[in-house]
Amino acid sequence: MELNKCTVQQPITTIYRLHMFFHSLIMLALVYYRLSNLFYFETVLSLHALAWVLITLGEVSFIVKWFFGQGTRWRPVVRDVFPEHITCKDSQLPAIDVMVFTANPKKEPIVDVMNTVVSAMALDYPTEKLAVYLADDGGCPLTLYAIEEACGFAKLWLPFCRKYGIKTRCPKAFFSPLGEDDRVLKNDDFVAEQKEIKLKYEEFQQNVNSAGESGRIKGNVEPDRAPFVKVINDSKMEKEKSADDLSKMPLLVYVSRERRPHRRHHFKGGSANALLRVSGIISNAPYLLVLDCDFFCHDPISARKAMCFHLDPNLSPSLAYVQFPQVFYNVSKSDIYDVKIRQAYKTIWHGMDGIQGPVLSGTGYFLKRKALYTSPGLKDESLRSPEKHFGSSRKFIASLKENNGNIKQEEVISEATIEEARTLATCAYEDGTQWGEEIGYSYNCHLESTFTGYLLHCKGWTSTYLYPERPSFLGCAPVDMQGFSSQLVKWVAALTQAGLSHLNPLTYGMKSRMRTVQCLCYAYLMYFSLYSWGMVLHASVPSTGLLLGIQVYPEVYDPWFAVYVIAFISTILENMSESIPEGGSVKTWWMEYRALMMMGVSAIWLGGCKAIIEKIIGTQGEKLYLSDKAIDEKKLKKYEKGKFDFQGIGILAVPLITFSVLNLIGFLVGINQVIITMKFGDVLGQLLVSSFFVFVVITVVIDVVSFLKVS
Numbered sequence: 001m002e003l004n005k006c007t008v009q010q011p012i013t014t015i016y017r018l019h020m021f022f023h024s025l026i027m028l029a030l031v032y033y034r035l036s037n038l039f040y041f042e043t044v045l046s047l048h049a050l051a052w053v054l055i056t057l058g059e060v061s062f063i064v065k066w067f068f069g070q071g072t073r074w075r076p077v078v079r080d081v082f083p084e085h086i087t088c089k090d091s092q093l094p095a096i097d098v099m100v101f102t103a104n105p106k107k108e109p110i111v112d113v114m115n116t117v118v119s120a121m122a123l124d125y126p127t128e129k130l131a132v133y134l135a136d137d138g139g140c141p142l143t144l145y146a147i148e149e150a151c152g153f154a155k156l157w158l159p160f161c162r163k164y165g166i167k168t169r170c171p172k173a174f175f176s177p178l179g180e181d182d183r184v185l186k187n188d189d190f191v192a193e194q195k196e197i198k199l200k201y202e203e204f205q206q207n208v209n210s211a212g213e214s215g216r217i218k219g220n221v222e223p224d225r226a227p228f229v230k231v232i233n234d235s236k237m238e239k240e241k242s243a244d245d246l247s248k249m250p251l252l253v254y255v256s257r258e259r260r261p262h263r264r265h266h267f268k269g270g271s272a273n274a275l276l277r278v279s280g281i282i283s284n285a286p287y288l289l290v291l292d293c294d295f296f297c298h299d300p301i302s303a304r305k306a307m308c309f310h311l312d313p314n315l316s317p318s319l320a321y322v323q324f325p326q327v328f329y330n331v332s333k334s335d336i337y338d339v340k341i342r343q344a345y346k347t348i349w350h351g352m353d354g355i356q357g358p359v360l361s362g363t364g365y366f367l368k369r370k371a372l373y374t375s376p377g378l379k380d381e382s383l384r385s386p387e388k389h390f391g392s393s394r395k396f397i398a399s400l401k402e403n404n405g406n407i408k409q410e411e412v413i414s415e416a417t418i419e420e421a422r423t424l425a426t427c428a429y430e431d432g433t434q435w436g437e438e439i440g441y442s443y444n445c446h447l448e449s450t451f452t453g454y455l456l457h458c459k460g461w462t463s464t465y466l467y468p469e470r471p472s473f474l475g476c477a478p479v480d481m482q483g484f485s486s487q488l489v490k491w492v493a494a495l496t497q498a499g500l501s502h503l504n505p506l507t508y509g510m511k512s513r514m515r516t517v518q519c520l521c522y523a524y525l526m527y528f529s530l531y532s533w534g535m536v537l538h539a540s541v542p543s544t545g546l547l548l549g550i551q552v553y554p555e556v557y558d559p560w561f562a563v564y565v566i567a568f569i570s571t572i573l574e575n576m577s578e579s580i581p582e583g584g585s586v587k588t589w590w591m592e593y594r595a596l597m598m599m600g601v602s603a604i605w606l607g608g609c610k611a612i613i614e615k616i617i618g619t620q621g622e623k624l625y626l627s628d629k630a631i632d633e634k635k636l637k638k639y640e641k642g643k644f645d646f647q648g649i650g651i652l653a654v655p656l657i658t659f660s661v662l663n664l665i666g667f668l669v670g671i672n673q674v675i676i677t678m679k680f681g682d683v684l685g686q687l688l689v690s691s692f693f694v695f696v697v698i699t700v701v702i703d704v705v706s707f708l709k710v711s
């Protein structure tokens, strides 16, 4: 019986392809128009010619972005899984190591991190096949204390969930509106037990918070520290106490790698590689579930769902990972900043899934451990000289040869193993090895996961995407302009940097084992900031033209004017065809589009510029912003009401204000001119473009002002 099913999305695929054909004709026409007219300028040194060249460049950037984007619309698919068709016994399921990452308790509230840990421990998967690791990149004593407390709580929580078939296995979510369905009356016992467990949860929370607040346990990041590995719960020890099925607990391990101020640590990528090694000699599961600390498990059977792909003999040999979407529990209906990044998770990932597979999104994916060490179907070169690639640990090298991760359940984890694990988590261990290059997560890009996934696809690995109705994982999104923008700047800078490196999708990717259409998709993502140049030019050239009396579009009576109008409408329709069928309305489309325009001339543009400047001066920013997961209630209220919050956006305000003012003045001057001369034919194109920007600005201003009034 089939374990999974893949369907090409119809009729949208046919519509996309027809549109592709139609739109490419218009684009070609526009290129012809611009190029043929550029030759008519008597001198290239006039302002008029300059304006033409600039607007042409702007149009070219739109066309190139559109062209790359077609890769993501070529063959969108949706997948379905049938976990009930898995025939093997539970004891034959492959083991999974869950890796949870945290870095800073100030930005990542410890109790929330523990909720993620507990939700992972509570996955509906045979406990002896499950191990949960917390990589604490902050090395914070309070986090260690909290995980011990959390483990104690889990001993009550897991049996409770299992006994009553609770689906919402993240305690915090269970006691929130998210868990409403699970809290309905089951029987009298349930009511009593629920009350009790709630008290226990509050007690746990209280213990952690008071330990931190009273200063009894240090809640600070320790930037200069030795490696530390501690087994919090050894499932083997428990077996001896003959735990019954309801109360069995998975292995739980706390890891904090060595950090030294003068040593490069490579952020999450570095932490992940250290954890790969440590977990390799402890449980060495063939599959990994990777979770950011704010992404808790919301569907206990997600692991079984992922296995519907990994156990499928047709897919499995080349399948590196199964990606789930990032779904955020705090997205509001209007979502003014488009924090849910709809285009990525609802369009592009499905599109790439139909080619070679979705992007590795950093969290919520089930990865084959071996994929980080080898290429599919090739002789394993790295195992010929393992020390050069993997470093000197014999124990770790032996783990590579192990028969697809026989979890070592026979023995209790020994002190010697922990000692070795500590060595594997030192800074020096990676010296002179291939970690961060050929092996493990790549250090070549700050978006370690996306880029590592890209390299996996280059090696010929595939991936699949599963978007179930009930979110398998839920995370928390930033809810103000500053939070979302800084995330965007970080991502765009990293992607652009990858696009400008020698490993870019157009040269390196095309020559690799990656499929051609897949290369286009990656080019779309890595050169997305190019598009923002198009936006910036469109936000500045037509309006400046109005001020200086320079015409950049054909006259209304010129048939070419119609071509521009058609191009505009066609672009908007393409855009709508993505967001509206995905449960959206014209309003949701507009919110998303407006967000893109605002971010396009600010965060995305600056992120791209940052990468270009760094490329020219030859440095790479060593600072990386950690997204804030401690959500401010006031900010959340504003966001939920659809009111913009620009506080703290800093330099991003400069382009936003400049382009707003420029278009407003240009528009007024243009209108004035029309009134005086009674002729509008030659400026209408520019007036339309400017008014479009003015319209965006006005709708934003209305939102801001109306909020000031009510608050």
Ligand SMILES: O=c1ccn([C@@H]2O[C@H](COP(=O)(O)OP(=O)(O)O[C@H]3O[C@H](CO)[C@@H](O)[C@H](O)[C@H]3O)[C@@H](O)[C@H]2O)c(=O)[nH]1
Pocket (backbone or CB within 6 Å): 101, 102, 103, 104, 108, 137, 266, 267, 268, 271, 291, 292, 293, 294, 361, 362, 363, 446, 447, 448, 449, 487, 490, 625, 626, 627, 628
């Ligand atoms: O030095 C660091 C920095 C971050 N993290 C952890 O990495 C995760 C992601 O960091 P976050 O600031 O939340 O990044 P986002 O921008 O929200 O996340 C996206 O982008 C990141 C790359 O910048 C990816 O690592 C993430 O998986 C992806 O979800 C968090 O759990 C952090 O605790 C570390 O372990 N060490």
Ligand SMILES: [Mn+2]
Pocket (backbone or CB within 6 Å): 292, 294, 627
């Ligand atoms: Mn995050």
